[in-house]
Amino acid sequence: xxxxxxxxxxxxxxxxxxxxxxxxxxxxxxxxxxxxxxxxxxxxxxxxxxxxxxxxxxxxxxxxxxxxxxxxxxxxxxxxxxxxxxxxxxxxxxxxxxxxxxxxxxxxxxxxxxxxxxxxxxxxxxxxxxxxxxxxxxxxxxxxxxxxxxxxxxxxxxxxxxxxxxxxxxxxxxxxxxxxxxxxxxxxxxxxxxxxxxxxxxxxxxxxxxxxxxxxxxxxxxxxxxxxxxxxxxxxxxxxxxxxxxxxxxxxxxxxxxxxxxxxxxxxxxxxxxxxxxxxxxxxxxxxxxxxxxxxxxxxxxxxxxxxxxxxxxxxxxxxxxxxxxxxxxxxxxxxxxxxxxxxxxxxxxxxxxxxxxxxxxxxxxxxxxxxxxxxxxxxxxxxxxxxxxxxxxxxxxxxxxxxxxxxxxxxxxxxxxxxxxxxxxxxxxx
Amino acid sequence: xxxxxxxxxxxxxxxxxxxxxxxxxxxxxxxxxxxxxxxxxxxxxxxxxxxxxxxxxxxxxxxxxxxxxxxxxxxxxxxxxxxxxxxxxxxxxxxxxxxxxxxxxxxxxxxxxxxxxxxxxxxxxxxxxxxxxxxxxxxxxxxxxxxxxxxxxxxxxxxxxxxxxxxxxxxxxxxxxxxxxxxxxxxxxxxxxxxxxxxxxxxxxxxxxxxxxxxxxxxxxxxxxxxxxxxxxxxxxxxxxxxxxxxxxxxxxxxxxxxxxxxxxxxxx
Numbered sequence: 064x065x066x067x068x069x070x071x072x073x074x075x076x077x078x079x080x081x082x083x084x085x086x087x088x089x090x091x092x093x094x095x096x097x098x099x100x101x102x103x104x105x106x107x108x109x110x111x112x113x114x115x116x117x118x119x120x121x122x123x124x125x126x127x128x129x130x131x132x133x134x135x136x137x138x139x140x141x142x143x144x145x146x147x148x149x150x151x152x153x154x155x156x157x158x159x160x161x162x163x164x165x166x167x168x169x170x171x172x173x174x175x176x177x178x179x180x181x182x183x184x185x186x187x188x189x190x191x192x193x194x195x196x197x198x199x200x201x202x203x204x205x206x207x208x209x210x211x212x213x214x215x216x217x218x219x220x221x222x223x224x225x226x227x228x229x230x231x232x233x234x235x236x237x238x239x240x241x242x243x244x245x246x247x248x249x250x251x252x253x254x255x256x257x258x259x260x261x262x263x264x265x266x267x268x269x270x271x272x273x274x275x276x277x278x279x280x281x282x283x284x285x286x287x288x289x290x291x292x293x294x295x296x297x298x299x300x301x302x303x304x305x306x307x308x309x310x311x312x313x314x315x316x317x318x319x320x321x322x323x324x325x326x327x328x329x330x331x332x333x334x335x336x337x338x339x340x341x342x343x344x345x346x347x348x349x350x351x352x353x354x355x356x357x358x359x360x361x362x363x364x365x366x367x368x369x370x371x372x373x374x375x376x377x378x379x380x381x382x383x384x385x386x387x388x389x390x391x392x393x394x395x396x397x398x399x400x401x402x403x404x405x406x407x408x409x410x411x412x413x414x415x416x417x418x419x420x421x422x423x424x425x426x427x428x429x430x431x432x433x434x435x436x437x438x439x440x441x442x443x444x445x446x447x448x449x450x451x452x453x454x455x456x457x458x459x460x461x462x463x464x465x466x467x468x469x470x471x472x473x474x475x476x477x478x479x480x481x482x483x484x485x486x487x488x489x490x491x492x493x494x
Numbered sequence: 495x496x497x498x499x500x501x502x503x504x505x506x507x508x509x510x511x512x513x514x515x516x517x518x519x520x521x522x523x524x525x526x527x528x529x530x531x532x533x534x535x536x537x538x539x540x541x542x543x544x545x546x547x548x549x550x551x552x553x554x555x556x557x558x559x560x561x562x563x564x565x566x567x568x569x570x571x572x573x574x575x576x577x578x579x580x581x582x583x584x585x586x587x588x589x590x591x592x593x594x595x596x597x598x599x600x601x602x603x604x605x606x607x608x609x610x611x612x613x614x615x616x617x618x619x620x621x622x623x624x625x626x627x628x629x630x631x632x633x634x635x636x637x638x639x640x641x642x643x644x645x646x647x648x649x650x651x652x653x654x655x656x657x658x659x660x661x662x663x664x665x666x667x668x669x670x671x672x673x674x675x676x677x678x679x680x681x682x683x684x685x686x687x688x689x690x691x692x693x694x695x696x697x698x699x700x701x702x703x704x705x706x707x708x709x710x711x712x713x714x715x716x717x718x719x720x721x722x723x724x725x726x727x728x729x730x731x732x733x734x735x736x737x738x739x740x741x742x743x744x745x746x747x748x749x750x751x752x753x754x755x756x757x758x759x760x761x762x763x
Contacts, residue, residue, distance in 0.1 A: 092732075
């Protein structure tokens with residue numbers, strides 16, 4: 064009897080196990096870029112102005128290409144639907160786009176009345192046959208580029224959940240007038256505007272996280288002092304003019320304080336000052352040189368460069384308890400750390416074989432990755448507000464210029480306009 | 495009542511275990527083995543199974559694939575039939591007169607030009623040379639176009655012509671790939687996801703696909719979700735492109751498909 068029970072239990076177990084299901088594993092997507100069809104805007108009403116459509120098309124193409132998200136379908140292959148104004152999903156002939164292998168399509172229209180420009184743009188999901196996002200922009204004729212950047216940001220948001228950084232600004236230093244002055248340009252390098260006329264040396268700009276203003280160091284008064292400038296009003300004030308260095312200033316992420324290097328007591332140390340210039344706190348106390356501070360997104364830690372252990376290395380300072388931890392251990396000369404907005408990486412430049420290259424490292428000192436290779440020095444990395452891109456300066460073409468690349472080092476391209484050297488870029492927040 | 499038992503004399507040789515005990519021990523051992531290999535005891539033990547699929551979607555899936563290559567050409571003998579095709583080329587002669595005809599209507603015009611250009615014989619000689627060059631160039635371009643068109647029609651698959659269509663491990667007698675391999679290839683091609691769309695790459699989704707006897711996708715459900723909506727949505731999009739199998743399996747087909755980014759992670763390392 065006992066034996067029978069055991070056999071019965073055994074067979075019951077076997078039955079419970081059931082037939083094994085077939086399983087297959089797909090270890091990577093077949094297409095790692097979204098096939099996107101970007102059609103040219105069509106006139107909504109009034110006189111057609113093809114240059115408006117061409118301008119929007121050019122900006123959108125460049126932005127979406129830089130994103131690395133898309134493979135743009137060749138416009139030469141477009142069928143009749145590209146010539147039809149379809150702003151609703153019921154009007155778009157999705158089967159045509161599917162035939163071309165597109166998974167998403169951008170369509171839109173524009174109208175110009177005097178100096179008033181209206182742009183309507185839509186992003187459709189070809190397989191889902193539905194509208195993903197749509198925007199209507201109204202502005203002046205000269206705002207066409209801005210509208211295109213703004214829609215590129217929306218496309219990114221729709222497909223990744225995080226808005227793009229294209230409708231923001233990049234500040235940089237250029238000597239095109241013969242003096243190093245502060246400039247502001249769009250993220251693709253268009254419309255550069257000079258912000259200072261110090262006829263001296265201007266360095267190291269940083270955007271305020273809460274207002275449209277910048278801080279920077281200038282030798283205007285003979286000493287490297289810290290200045291603040293409101294971008295739209297043009298108002299400027301000297302914020303810190305203590306004896307010696309007033310350099311490498313960075314706004315705390317809440318915008319209420321500034322970390323900067325001062326050498327008022329002889330040695331260069333990192334201090335915390337208020338936005339009115341009053342001294343709040345000394346953060347480092349070492350015989351060595353402490354410079355190039357960069358805030359963590361939480362505002363509780365600062366990455367900085369110090370030669371306290373011999374060669375210049377990156378260290379991380381806990382602002383609350385003052386403890387300092389060494390971050391980099393390899394390499395002989397590290398400079399200009401920049402903490403990513405997500406907080407998961409710190410970019411920096413390292414001097415090796417006579418030239419700088421850009422690296423990133425996790426804040427715990429692990430997972431160091433080299434992002435740039437080849438000839439030329441790449442320096443001063445700064446993150447885009449969404450953490451997708453890094454802007455930096457490079458002299459790969461002989462002259463220093465501003466470049467931008469994806470956070471993994473791919474897609475590098477020059478953005479600063481020709482004429483003069485470009486260096487010390489800083490990327491604004493949402494504009 | 496007490497019964498007196500007679501104890502067996504001690505011989506030094508251990509007595510043989512009883513059948514029930516042996517079955518118990520055997521069952522115990524089988525159970526241990528079952529638990530070990532089913533992963534209950536070692537759930538985190540990675541079993542790196544990386545099958546290599548190379549399926550040409552032209553070759554339809556079959557129930558019992560024969561031994562062979564899934565990417566082989568199905569009808570190798572057709573190649574032999576191709577040579578007669580030059581018969582089509584014979585049609586060329588009718589088109590040839592067309593070429594000769596074309597210059598005919600143009601004749602009056604050159605005549606006028608020749609008259610005009612008579613005072614400059616050197617130039618006309620140069621013109622003739624450049625015209626010949628132009629003709630040569632046009633011919634070369636035409637030849638190139640023909641070659642490209644021919645290449646476009648050719649079957650460029652790398653498998654040897656004499657390899658039968660089947661699977662490397664196939665034991666059946668049908669020419670075609672297995673349903674697993676076909677589905678793998680189809681879903682991989684249909685799956686679009688950019689690495690810039692997801693915040694991390696250690697994502698994995700398991701979807702159970704159910705096909706009826708006619709090959710229609712009658713049900714799909716996520717057995718395991720990744721926790722990242724964009725990743726799950728991309729998988730769903732790929733699955734929904736597959737409405738029906740090209741060949742009915744003649745049985746209800748259930749299959750679990752695991753989607754992950756392991757190859758992308760490996761590329762980065």
